[in-house]
Amino acid sequence: MRIRGVAVVAAALLAVGALLASELLAGGRSYGSGALHNPCRPRHVLPGNTADRTVQRNVMRALDYAACRSHQSREDLVLGLAAKGFDLAKEAKGGFDIFELARLLAVLLGR
């Protein structure tokens, strides 16, 4: 009876261990960590020699530089700028909308 009890507990530990080990091996520990790149370190993004890629790479470098200087992630900087842009767009009733201007700029650059 005692041996059976030990066997049942051992089987439970084995089943749990097998599931957890396979999850950890499949990347369960880091899944969804959402780790962001440090903007103060160089990153390799958007390879290519077209004018579009060159412009984008330069914009990204500028964003990384500004983010590094202001001790925040590039993503926080962009989200902050977007939030300010929305505020400006709200205030500019009948005037210019910064996002419409950005759209126009993007289309012009594409050409």
Place this chain on the structure above:
Amino acid sequence: MAGAARGIRLAVLVTAVALAFADSSIVVLALPDLLRAFHTSVTGVSWVISSYNLVVAVAAVCLALGARHLSPALLVRSGIVLFVAASIACGLSNGLTTLVALRSVQGLGAAALLAGSLPLARSLGSTPQRGERLWALSGAIGAALGPALGGALTQAFDWRAIFLAQAPIAALAVWATLGPLPAVAAEAARAGRLRRLGANTALAAVSGALVGALFLVVVLLVDVWNLSPLGAAAVVTAMPAATLAARAALGRTGVATVAAGSITLAGGLAGMALVPSSRLGWVVASLLLCGAGLSLTVPSLTRAALSASSRPAASATWSVAARHAGLLIGLVLLTPVLARDLKTGTDRAERSGTAVVLDAPLRLETKLPLAIDLARQIQHTPHGSLPDFRRQFRSAERGSDERPRLERLRRDLDGTIRAVVTRSFRRAFLLSALVGLLALLPLLLLRREHA
């Protein structure tokens, strides 16, 4: 023939018992529908679940203390009448306050039904022990089956069907209380108060841990992984299936089996905390462990809680109170943890999603307008909810020669947001696993008394 009739009466009775236990979690998959129907908050709608468990726990304690002279058949009959009437009224209710009030009445009926049903099950079983075993097993299966049953009914009809469908099934159980009942000699106390206390405390801990498997998994599948109620119901069916399979595989049980069950249940919940992707296979594997853990713990602990006294009705009622109090404590403990982590999780998801869009290999003329539209959509999504970007991507794909890249970006963005928000459930799942492991401590009391 008399034996067959007795068997059918017992089956009908334990089905009603399983239903009363299933009602603790049966509404979980209908919560999004209820939110829409009553234009209310998540906290408001969570009272549809909490009120039932709270009233069952409180009423069970009152019944255990004060209803020792009431006939079990009378308790079951009055409980079923209340339960059935409240179920029909719940199905017809048009306001959240009314629904919560009626759920409380339903809980009152369930408490009376559960309090009186064990002595009846003991009388109707071929042996009192067999009746007791079936009563305990129906509780475990009912609890595991609740979300799947509710999800299937919500998808096939709507949330009202959950309440209306259970009324006739519960009403049938009145028949089990009619007619002569064989007398069962009162058993001498097989063990002491310490054993009963240990078993009930462990039952409360297991029930608290079940909040992770019954509620958190469903919220994750429906609200984060976007499964339909029926799809989520199909996934969570893994749990009752494992409960039945493990029961069939194991014969006699003891303290070691219960310990193995607590470890398995906690392991399944830890498995949910560490899912490495949003593939359903990981959820099914974790739920199989949870179901097996449930099967190894709840029936054995319930029997241990019942075996302590010569008044099985009172013992059964204490065990019902312990289980529902455990569920309630689990809800109170885990809900704020999840709410807080989801808030920070959605903020993290926003940042990670921004990184995905910035690094996407799209031309600027495609990327910039899309990024602006996505940012606008995030601005319009209520805080704590996940944004739906389908419309923005459809608009960007229209007439674009970068469709395959846009399609890949949409997939990457969905995957990143889903992964980050899924991780927000990690602490709540680990906490529920820890609560499940707490069931090991009271087992020492069972062991000591056993020795």
